Amino acid sequence: MEANSLGKILLFLGILLIVLGASLNFINRVPFLGKLPGDIMIQRKNVTFYFPLATSILVSLIVSLVFWLWPRR
Secondary structure (H helix, E strand, C coil): CCCCHHHHHHHHHHHHHHHHHHHHHHHCCCCCCCCCCCCCCCCCCCCCCCCCCHHHHHHHHHHHHHHHCCCCC
């Protein structure tokens, strides 16, 4: 593996980590995310189970649309 390609891979991973970290910091500011109808939440005395089913489907559709619209080479 050449040093040039290794540098590009490390640069890409660094940018990816920065974007992921920034998105995790700002995810709480989206008011409807995680509170959609279809998100499953079961609360008992000592246990809370939460599965964001509708939110997962919505995020998956948005990411799929972005990659579909992304220009291909």
